[in-house]
Amino acid sequence: MNTATGKELELLNFLKDLYENDLPFNRLIGLKIKSISLEKVKTQFSMHADLIGNPVQKTLHGGVISSVLDATGGLVASAGIIQRMDTDPVDTVLQQFSKVGTIDLRVDYLRPGWGAVFTAEANIMRSGRKVAVTRMALHNEKDVLIAVGTGTCLVG
Amino acid sequence: MNTATGKELELLNFLKDLYENDLPFNRLIGLKIKSISLEKVKTQFSMHADLIGNPVQKTLHGGVISSVLDATGGLVASAGIIQRMDTDPVDTVLQQFSKVGTIDLRVDYLRPGWGAVFTAEANIMRSGRKVAVTRMALHNEKDVLIAVGTGTCLVG
Amino acid sequence: MNTATGKELELLNFLKDLYENDLPFNRLIGLKIKSISLEKVKTQFSMHADLIGNPVQKTLHGGVISSVLDATGGLVASAGIIQRMDTDPVDTVLQQFSKVGTIDLRVDYLRPGWGAVFTAEANIMRSGRKVAVTRMALHNEKDVLIAVGTGTCLVG
Amino acid sequence: MNTATGKELELLNFLKDLYENDLPFNRLIGLKIKSISLEKVKTQFSMHADLIGNPVQKTLHGGVISSVLDATGGLVASAGIIQRMDTDPVDTVLQQFSKVGTIDLRVDYLRPGWGAVFTAEANIMRSGRKVAVTRMALHNEKDVLIAVGTGTCLVG
Numbered sequence: 001m002n003t004a005t006g007k008e009l010e011l012l013n014f015l016k017d018l019y020e021n022d023l024p025f026n027r028l029i030g031l032k033i034k035s036i037s038l039e040k041v042k043t044q045f046s047m048h049a050d051l052i053g054n055p056v057q058k059t060l061h062g063g064v065i066s067s068v069l070d071a072t073g074g075l076v077a078s079a080g081i082i083q084r085m086d087t088d089p090v091d092t093v094l095q096q097f098s099k100v101g102t103i104d105l106r107v108d109y110l111r112p113g114w115g116a117v118f119t120a121e122a123n124i125m126r127s128g129r130k131v132a133v134t135r136m137a138l139h140n141e142k143d144v145l146i147a148v149g150t151g152t153c154l155v156g
Numbered sequence: 157m158n159t160a161t162g163k164e165l166e167l168l169n170f171l172k173d174l175y176e177n178d179l180p181f182n183r184l185i186g187l188k189i190k191s192i193s194l195e196k197v198k199t200q201f202s203m204h205a206d207l208i209g210n211p212v213q214k215t216l217h218g219g220v221i222s223s224v225l226d227a228t229g230g231l232v233a234s235a236g237i238i239q240r241m242d243t244d245p246v247d248t249v250l251q252q253f254s255k256v257g258t259i260d261l262r263v264d265y266l267r268p269g270w271g272a273v274f275t276a277e278a279n280i281m282r283s284g285r286k287v288a289v290t291r292m293a294l295h296n297e298k299d300v301l302i303a304v305g306t307g308t309c310l311v312g
Numbered sequence: 313m314n315t316a317t318g319k320e321l322e323l324l325n326f327l328k329d330l331y332e333n334d335l336p337f338n339r340l341i342g343l344k345i346k347s348i349s350l351e352k353v354k355t356q357f358s359m360h361a362d363l364i365g366n367p368v369q370k371t372l373h374g375g376v377i378s379s380v381l382d383a384t385g386g387l388v389a390s391a392g393i394i395q396r397m398d399t400d401p402v403d404t405v406l407q408q409f410s411k412v413g414t415i416d417l418r419v420d421y422l423r424p425g426w427g428a429v430f431t432a433e434a435n436i437m438r439s440g441r442k443v444a445v446t447r448m449a450l451h452n453e454k455d456v457l458i459a460v461g462t463g464t465c466l467v468g
Numbered sequence: 469m470n471t472a473t474g475k476e477l478e479l480l481n482f483l484k485d486l487y488e489n490d491l492p493f494n495r496l497i498g499l500k501i502k503s504i505s506l507e508k509v510k511t512q513f514s515m516h517a518d519l520i521g522n523p524v525q526k527t528l529h530g531g532v533i534s535s536v537l538d539a540t541g542g543l544v545a546s547a548g549i550i551q552r553m554d555t556d557p558v559d560t561v562l563q564q565f566s567k568v569g570t571i572d573l574r575v576d577y578l579r580p581g582w583g584a585v586f587t588a589e590a591n592i593m594r595s596g597r598k599v600a601v602t603r604m605a606l607h608n609e610k611d612v613l614i615a616v617g618t619g620t621c622l623v624g
Binding site for chain 2: 018022023024025029049050051052053054056057062064067070071095098101102103104105106108109
Binding site: 259260286 | 445
């Protein structure tokens, strides 16, 4: 576990702001970053009517689940490149982050998406120079595991 | 290739209406069913500001792509159970459809999601009594292949 | 965590014997069951010339890795049905186990397969009446994580 | 569709020889390259007792299926880098090919692996500078589709 330096904390905050405020689809879901470090990210969102996928059971749409796992995995993969980023001049930072992209994603829908508040957690399994592999999990507020996922991201 | 009977066409229309109008998250994306048969489904949606994932490149959010592939795959898996559905009394129809659910999904993000109108197509690879496997593809209006996916659905 | 009863231990031993001795391809790899419970399985195998996939780097063939993750995941999914198995008459036991089958598998090759002895571990993420989802990991004797996987199995 | 030049044909033959003769685990399975081009590969193998995974049904081991899909996908990804390879001096060729590696693989086991002769086909869905995505299918000699797969390979 690494402790982030001042410069790194600044870049983590930049990422937090980018994901919460500048990505329209994340705003639509209401995705908030609860915590972010160089190796782990937690995000959270609340149930609301727009997110329903099953009109009978009133559960989360599978697409909301995959969107949140994708975003949370992409966020931790982005955090993972901070330590080797070229931050001078500062305007290249967004450019470097915008090159991080999901190549593929697997989502396992384990249980119906019932709940009021959902928390997604993402960890880096491996961070290479070109590719990072991340694992994600989504729990509701009663700590029921609703879905897990694995993502492969291009990071360089 | 099977030709749908009158009863089957009625159920396909029921599914079309369900997916377009009764699933809030599909409405949010603006997902329309272009065509639906017992073995193949085409859906379509248009780019709008809410669906952007990359603020620099103005491309589709990965979550929009996975949501649409998930929904289109789930739709064809639902269509695939029509031939063996018990449709009497009619109020069991929604109940039977609402039991169809994605177990897992893989999405491959092949190219950036640029475009104005996107079309997703889903086919059934195998339809068993318990599980169906579907394959999906997303193209833009210039027929550029943006993503492919594979889903496993519980169908019985 | 459940403690296995005498009957359950008997069935776990039956599975161990089946996987080690009656599945020719597992014998070819030299796969041994190190431990088995109703929720977790550990298997092990040693490097030998036949298992090489990269002649330059002398590392494990990707297919050996996916085979071992598949087998170890299938084994834990089989163990997972023991508590609700019908064991009378005893000759239905093999029949019930032989219906357990992998529906789909994802393997993430994280690091080159270097090593002398490899250990795979599988856990059940969710065990339903029809489908079980398992997660697997492969380490070498220096505890380097070489690969992870996720499998979906039909169990009923 | 590209037509291979003389230099390219030489490299395709080099790959064919490498996969058939120099990878011990492919020899164990008895994997033969039926055809190879810059964009598509067909491989073939015959059933034999060592490849059995289900002693009751006498079907292919899931690991054989995933191994063959992995190898066939890796082969087409390797073929895909030929057009931009640096072939001078010639001893760097093996080095370049040996850097191609599967990052992740999804296998869908659609039907039991019954048959005498199995054919795997792999296509490139996308070939980038760093990553290639491939899709594979396995049929038996009666053209029954037994499994499909999707692989992501590092190619640069």
